[in-house]
Amino acid sequence: MSSRRSRSRQPGGSRITDDQINDLVSKLQQLLPEIRDRRSDKVSAANVLQETCNYIRNLHREVDDLSERLSGLLATTDTAQAAIIRSLLMQ
């Protein structure tokens, strides 16, 4: 098997080809808004991974903020219960 070892020196000896990684990286590239809008062809795999990490951290932070907001809303509004039930029924 002539699998070109890319920069990933996996200790377990798992054969990961460049092509496999490139496929997955380009899939991720489509998902990231930053890189998708930049429209340059010179995005390296390491860059994509870095942007992915940033994006995941951002999403975590957004979820945290939204949880805070929601818990605040639950605390203050009395009509929250009705609104939630209504949303539930609309599913």
Place this chain on the structure above:
Amino acid sequence: MNSKRFSPTSSTIKSRFTRRFLRALLKINRQRTRTPSSPMEICQRYLKVKLAADVSMASAVGSRRAWSRAMLAKIRHGVRAGSTSSLAMRKRKIYHGKKSTKEVGIVGNAKVLRKLVPGGEAMDTCSLLDETFHYIKCLSTQVKVMTRIADQICST
């Protein structure tokens, strides 16, 4: 409940997540006390909401994905033990910015990614990228749904 091979579109996961999350919110809301909340209660309610969001998402995905399995296992084992401290630590890490390693290249970034994606430590790079892809899609669904719910509660 349909076949195992049916791969759910994100709208299905979205509706499953929405339903579970709304039910959890109702339960949390019922536990609300009449008296004004202490800061400790506020903090606890925030944690409950966050936990509900994660549990709803992971169980909406089910055991089809390694990351959801890992997240559900972690929640079941560690929900009482120090969830506050780990969340507080995560907030501190975020506000400090990327204090992670200065390594460049695929291996360095993959290491960072492993810490971010649940269950990432035990995966090889290919599965890691695959799970990351799915995880990001679910996270952005989660954000969209939560935003819609919050806006809806605000507007009434």
